[in-house]
Amino acid sequence: MIAKLPYGRGFVACDLRGLRVFELKPAAPRGQNLERLVAEALQKPLGLPPLSQLAAGKAGVVILVPDVTRKAHLPVVLPAVFQELARGRVSPQQVTLLLACGTHPPVHLEALREHLGPLPPGVSVVQHDSRDQKQLVRVGELTDGTPVRLHRLAVEAPLLLSIFTVQHHYFAGFGGGPKMVFPGVAGYEEIQVNHGRVLDLSVDPPRLHPRCQPGVLQGNPVAEEILQVAKLRAADFSLGLVLDQAGQLAWASAGHWLEVWQEGIATVQAWYEVEAGPFSRIVASAGGFPTDHTLIQAHKAFDAASRFVSEGGEILLVAELAGGPGSPAMEPFLDDPQPEAIATRLRQHYVQYGHTTLRIVDKTRRFKVHLVSQLDPRVARQLGFHPVPNPQEVLDRWREEAPGDTVGVMAGAAVYPRWTQGEVPCLS
Structure with missing residues (x-):
């Protein structure tokens, strides 16, 4: 070989x-039609009306998208989303793409264009900066009382959408879903406090918490707090994706963010866990x-x-x-x-x-x-x-x-x- x-x-x-x-290697099917998968997902949302109906009459739409460290096929996915928004009479000038960078640094314009693909004229693009105090709004607290701040655009959005890929995360259980909100568009300090729960401080020297593992949510202090915080400003509509071995789109689902994320997790477990x-x-x-x-x-x-x-x-x-x-x-x-x-x-x-x-x-x-x-x-x-x-x-x-x-x-x-x-x- x-x-x-x-x-x-x-x-x-x-x-x-x-x-x-x-x-x-994963058991994910290959050779799927990306445009068809996304279109079918948007046409049959889980637990919510169609996106065009939700968008009707909204003064503005903010779409949370992964940053450049994640493969999400946005040049294919975004046109389908814009098409649904247009059916709800939302113009490109009313749409802002907010990259959920977490603590990752912003990237230059060329990398951003490659990541997002061609956009309709008038669409705004913002890269979240977790250290920029001016763009953060307090929405609640972590379990220890640490203030939680999220990007103002996400908090104040008349309609908040999220697009994410679901995959294992090496200490938060699974990526996507609630992680688009927290840590995706959160403040630096609260991200550090949450991620610090990966250490088990009950022993000396500290060790890695035994429940902070890929594929584990229950009893995982990092994952449980992420879920709790994300509900403070949950996405109003989500599109979840799962990729195949070659990084191509193999699964898509849309609708209520939690239902979509849970279906994505079940798909990832079936395809990406092996004996x-x-x-x-x-x-x-x-x-x-x-x-x-x-x-x-x-x-x-x-x-x-x-x-x-x-x-x-x-x-x-x-x-x-x-x-x-x-x-x-x-x-x-x-x-x-x-x-x-x-x-x-x-x-x-x-x-x-x-x-x-x-x-x-x-x-x-x-x-x-x-x-x-x-x-x-x-x-x-x-x-x-x-x-x-x-x-x-x-x-x-x-x-x-x-x-x-x-x-x-x-x-x-x-x-x-x-x-x-x-x-x-x-x-x-």
């Missing part, structure tokens, strides 16, 4: 011939651009792949990382990149991407991780990776050392082990 692993906007070829291979492993060796791609542009984004696929590897095993990770680590907030944690030291620092002052650093170094300590990327080798080694210029060097050694072993290969979209809510593995 010769695997083509997505890498940036291209591929890296890996010759796996002579190795026994188990492909870790396999553990393997002593695994090859994984971070999925190509944009999900392998920075280490912060590529870590999600890395985390998924690691869940199929036996303790002390080897991972060959292919991720371009042309954007580097992804945040300067990771740099202070490289001074003492030991999991215990990072966890102690996070207990004193939680930093979102410090947590990402903790997750990375926890895995590079437990597994031998070979990294094919453009990341500065010095930074890669600080994080515990073993940079390699050519993946074939690793594969040839595997072929010589253990020709009879089965190698797991995650060449496309990330998949996760299938478990029930009561069988969630407890990570260190």
Whole structure:
């Protein structure tokens, strides 16, 4: 088998011939008609009247859309939404696209155009900035009393729509749905407080909370608070999407945001959870651009792949990382990149991407991780990776050392082990 692993906007070829291979891939159907899926979803909304009816008479519409770190096929999806709004006599001048960036930085105009596609003249585009105090409006509190602020445009919108993809999230259970509101258009401080609940502070040194796992919502303190806060200004109408292994649209549903999200979760569980492993060796791609542009984004696929590897095993990770680590907030944690030291620092002052650093170094300590990327080798080694210029060097050694072993290969979209809510593995 010769695997083509997505890498940036291209591929890296890996010759796996002579190795026994188990492909870790989703069961999502391929070759769907994107326009048809979206049109049918909008024509048969769940729990709500058609969008055109909801939009009729509204003075303005705000549409929450994913930022450029998420694949959502907006150049195909948005025209169908604009068409429904036009049926409700909403003009493009009355529509604002609000990118739910969370704490991600804004992007330049060229990347924005590629992400959104051509827009009707008059449509406004705003990128949420979680640190811009002027654009935030208080709407409530977190469970500990921390004020919750959301973007003024979302709070005051006569009609608030959301478009999201549903997928596993490595510590918040699932993405999409309520995450479009919180943390999507929330203030920086409250996002940090919520994400800080990923640490279990009942032990010393702190550990990762055992319920903050992909696919787990019940008993997950991060996910439960996200859901609670999102209800303070829930979307009035939503369009949910699920992608296939190649990143193409495979499922769509529209209507009440919670019903759409729940249907999307059921679809993702059926397609993206598999029974396999553990393997002593695994090859994984971070999925190509944009999900392998920075280490912060590529870590999600890395985390998924690691869940199929036996303790002390080897991972060959292919991720371009042309954007580097992804945040300067990771740099202070490289001074003492030991999991215990990072966890102690996070207990004193939680930093979102410090947590990402903790997750990375926890895995590079437990597994031998070979990294094919453009990341500065010095930074890669600080994080515990073993940079390699050519993946074939690793594969040839595997072929010589253990020709009879089965190698797991995650060449496309990330998949996760299938478990029930009561069988969630407890990570260190």
